[in-house]
Structure formats: structure tokens, C-alpha cells
Amino acid sequence: MPLTLQEVEHIAKLARLELTEEEKARYREQLSAILDYVAQLQRLDTSSIPPTASIFSGDSHLRPDEPRPALPREALLKNAPEHEQGQFKIPPVFE
Amino acid sequence: MDYEAVIGLETHIQLNTESKIFCACKADSWNAEPNTNICPVCTGMPGVLPVLNRRVVEKGVLLAAAMHAEIQPVSYFDRKNYFYPDLPKGYQISQYDRPLAKGGYLDVPQADGSIRRVTIWKMHMEEDAGKTKNDPLTGTRLIDFNRCGVPLIEMVTGPDLRSADEAANYLIRLRQLLRWIGVSEADMEKGHLRCDANVSVRQKGETILNTKTEIKNVNSIEAVRTAITKEIERQIREYQSGGKVEAWTLEWDEDTQTLKKMRSKETEADYRYFREPDLLPVYLTDEWKVKILETLPELPLERRARFVQEYKLPEYDAELLTSERSLSDYFEATVRAYGGDPKRVSNWLMNDVLRMLNETGQTAAELALTPTYLADIIRFVDAGTVNANTGKSLLQKVNVSGKSPAEIIQAEGLAKVSDDDAIRAVVEQVLAESPKEVESYKNGKTGLMGWFVGQVMKKMQGKADAQKARALLEKHLN
Numbered sequence: 001m002p003l004t005l006q007e008v009e010h011i012a013k014l015a016r017l018e019l020t021e022e023e024k025a026r027y028r029e030q031l032s033a034i035l036d037y038v039a040q041l042q043r044l045d046t047s048s049i050p051p052t053a054s055i056f057s058g059d060s061h062l063r064p065d066e067p068r069p070a071l072p073r074e075a076l077l078k079n080a081p082e083h084e085q086g087q088f089k090i091p092p093v094f095e
Numbered sequence: 096m097d098y099e100a101v102i103g104l105e106t107h108i109q110l111n112t113e114s115k116i117f118c119a120c121k122a123d124s125w126n127a128e129p130n131t132n133i134c135p136v137c138t139g140m141p142g143v144l145p146v147l148n149r150r151v152v153e154k155g156v157l158l159a160a161a162m163h164a165e166i167q168p169v170s171y172f173d174r175k176n177y178f179y180p181d182l183p184k185g186y187q188i189s190q191y192d193r194p195l196a197k198g199g200y201l202d203v204p205q206a207d208g209s210i211r212r213v214t215i216w217k218m219h220m221e222e223d224a225g226k227t228k229n230d231p232l233t234g235t236r237l238i239d240f241n242r243c244g245v246p247l248i249e250m251v252t253g254p255d256l257r258s259a260d261e262a263a264n265y266l267i268r269l270r271q272l273l274r275w276i277g278v279s280e281a282d283m284e285k286g287h288l289r290c291d292a293n294v295s296v297r298q299k300g301e302t303i304l305n306t307k308t309e310i311k312n313v314n315s316i317e318a319v320r321t322a323i324t325k326e327i328e329r330q331i332r333e334y335q336s337g338g339k340v341e342a343w344t345l346e347w348d349e350d351t352q353t354l355k356k357m358r359s360k361e362t363e364a365d366y367r368y369f370r371e372p373d374l375l376p377v378y379l380t381d382e383w384k385v386k387i388l389e390t391l392p393e394l395p396l397e398r399r400a401r402f403v404q405e406y407k408l409p410e411y412d413a414e415l416l417t418s419e420r421s422l423s424d425y426f427e428a429t430v431r432a433y434g435g436d437p438k439r440v441s442n443w444l445m446n447d448v449l450r451m452l453n454e455t456g457q458t459a460a461e462l463a464l465t466p467t468y469l470a471d472i473i474r475f476v477d478a479g480t481v482n483a484n485t486g487k488s489l490l491q492k493v494n495v496s497g498k499s500p501a502e503i504i505q506a507e508g509l510a511k512v513s514d515d516d517a518i519r520a521v522v523e524q525v526l527a528e529s530p531k532e533v534e535s536y537k538n539g540k541t542g543l544m545g546w547f548v549g550q551v552m553k554k555m556q557g558k559a560d561a562q563k564a565r566a567l568l569e570k571h572l573n
Contacts (some may be wrong), residue, residue: 060375065150068119071134086129087237
């Protein structure tokens, strides 16, 4: 089942990607092929098998509620293109 | 035509853990400088892994039990994908189709004595996002990630509330419960308890659900009351004038006390939930669950009912004394230490101890005036060792000094003087010093008796047995 062009555009929008018409056509083909491949699994009857959320079992590996020192603020801010008053600075948000 | 409102509330509850939900950064950033409680995990750096905080599960389980929800032995975390600058990973770790708890309800007493049972449709654990604020000078936005990864419980009610007051009462009871079981500070001003309201109206007697609007950002009890009232009125006006209600998202503006329509989203939310592959399922073993639930205290409404039943308190007293858990514990401890009429303890608590709590900002558990000391004071007053006024002044003295009432009575010589000779001497002195008042009294101004008693008390630093003083004065004057 090939994806529609609208579906490709919707997915691109959700991922904040701008695609050219040529790219849309190419990804439509590629994504459809991937989905078709995965869809083969749908043919198996798995109604009696619980879904696998993890291959580990029995232990959630929890952490005790003990705070540890934070990372120095400068270390994180230096990854940002811009910052001001100890905060990340970004362009105005849509809406 | 009569209309009724149909309201459901979506609340976000900040759990009062020490550290964040998936990393060891400090959870509470109140008054902290921006971006000082952050690390690679909560700022979404590549290659990091979240590790779930045990206490978050425990507090979640406690809340679920208090809400009479079905606690799930296995639950999962999922990714909720969306782009927003306050969410550095591009997804929020939340729970979706297999949350920690299912169902549940909260019984909410109303002003007329009835109970509104509010069902819970959704309850799950998730992480909070950061904070963004506009810089009006440059038109840019500044982002603080301190709040990223702070543990939340999201709880959504069914459309069960029927008025703005009922919605406000729900929040009041929820806040009481959260503090009572110790899972959240539930301070709305600090954003520990946040609320969005879904509101629609319909003709009374109908069972359909009409189009609803969603009110965002109603973050105080009063805002909930006012915003919902205004929205109900607007929707009724709309229907009465033949218009229709559209599914708007409204934002409450606290400054202007008005609702503003928010720009509708470009498309319906498409969060593409899927299982969080970086976290293991949450296995709640029976053993662990039992251990957690051992710490669940008697709940506020149960305790209120028991106070009425067991101690024969009026509803009013029981309600006030169970407004907060440490106060109700304090009351019971005092009743046990006192051994007499619980209503007498209640009176002392409601009149004097509550005022002291308000003035000092202490909780009952923090008072140096312990339940044992309070019981001592009430007993000293009962026995006539001190008079009532001295008893009341003892409350302060004990709380400030931490010394026992007996010690203070001894040290300051506060014991009531009931010795007739001692009082008679002072009575004679007062009468001798006040010839004018004595004259007036004898001419029929008997209202002066109170003044004479006052003079005697004053000379005896309030320690005289007032009834004896009065009797002796009358004897001398008549």
C-alpha cells in the first residue's frame, strides 16, 4: 500500500522537514517500500503472544531518590548558538 | 430554559521527590537560578539514558490507592513526540496505553452536604517540560530547563462536575489529599498543582455532551471558579441567542480576569506515541506494593467521619481539625493525653492553637507546645490550678520556651490564688483606694462590679480566683 503524497507531507511537517517535490516523490516510494516490508509481519497471528516491550524482564532497574550535583551551567550553554542571563535564547515561537 | 454545566478537570501534580524522575538533578528549583539544576539527561543530550526514580513510582502508587484506582502490576513508559522549545529531546516521556493506574474516583463533599463522586479517567506518570519566557525587548524567547524532568502525575477526571463551585471544591479536596498523603506540596502558586478545565453546557435533564471548550492556565482555586463561571455564562448566552459553541482553546488571563481565545493548532495533535525503548517496564511486585501501601494513612474524609463518630464532635469541628493531617494527629494525641471531653480539646485547638499556627506559620507537628503539654494546661485549668486566662497565656510561654507548663507555673508563680485571706486583703485595699467608685456602686451603679474584679485581678497579676474575688467584693460592698 503506497503512502499518499499528503501523508508524506504530513510526516515531513511533524519532523519539521522541508522537502522538494522531487524528494517527496522519492521518500514516498522509499517509505512505502519500508512499510510494505514491515507489513509482512502483520500476516502472522500473534493474538496469543503478549507484546514485547523489552527483552529484559523482572527488574525495572530503579534509582534511589538521591540528588547529585548538576552540570555546570556554562557547560550546557556553550552548546547553544545564543544565550542570555543564563538561559538559552531562541527566535520567537510560532502561533 | 434551565442549563447545567458539564465540567472535567485535567490536573498536573508535581511530586515532591528530592531528585527528578529520570536523572539525579534536584527536583525543586523554586528560587533557583535558571539552568542550575540540569544535566545531559534532562536536557536531552545525545547518548544519555534515563533511569527511573523509585520514589516516583512509590508516590504514584500511594496517590492511585488514595484515589481508589486499580494499580497495575506492570506499566510502561511511552514517548509523546512533539516539537516545542521547552522540550529539548523532541519528545516527552509519559505513559499512554499501559499507565500505572486505571480508574478511580474522589468523593467531594459540597456545601449543601451532598457528595459529588468524581471519576478518574486517566492517571499516569510523566516528566515535566522546561519553562520559556518572552523577552519583550528583543522579541526572542529565553529557556530555562530546570523544570525538565521534574516528576508529574497527570490526572484527568470524567465530565462529572456540574458547576464552577464543584470544580473548585474538587481542587480543594485534591490539594488536601495530596498534602495529606505526602506526595506533593500541592502549592498552586508554585505550579505544583496545575489545572486545565473542559467546559460545556446542556439543558437540564439531557445526557448528551455538547461541544466543549478547554480553558488553559487556571492556576488558583479562585481562577478556576471565576474562569469557569464566565465560560458557562458565555456558552449559555451563545445557545440562547441561537448561536453555537465551537471547540475553542481558551486561555485565562489572570491580570484582566478574562478568557482569551488561543490560536487553534495548525493540525490536530499527532503525538505518534510509541514505547520508550530506553526504559524497562515498571514491575510493581506484590511485596513492594504492600510495603508502599503500609505507609498510606487514614484518608481525610474517613478521619473526619471517625472524629464525628468516635469523639462526638460537631461536623464543623471535625472538618476544621482534619483540614490538615498533622493538625488532626495533634488533636488525637492531645485527646489521648488529656483523657477528658474531646470537645474541650477541640475548643482549645480551634480557638487558640489554630491562631498560634497561623501567627507562627508552624505546622502542628512543629509546635514546641506538644500534645502532652497542651493536655497538661487544659487539666491545670480544669483543676483550678490556674485560671483560664493564665492557661491561655501558658500556651505561648510553653511554645516559646519549650518548657513544661508545670515548670513555668512554678517558676513564675502563676498558680491561681484561692486563699480567702490573701484575696480579702487585696479586696479591702482596692475598696479603700476607690472611694468614688464605691460611692457610685452603692448608689446603684452595680455595673462597676466588673471593674472592681478587674482591679483585684490586676493587683494579683491575674492569678486570683475571679469567682472568689467577686464574692468577697459583693460581701464587702453590700
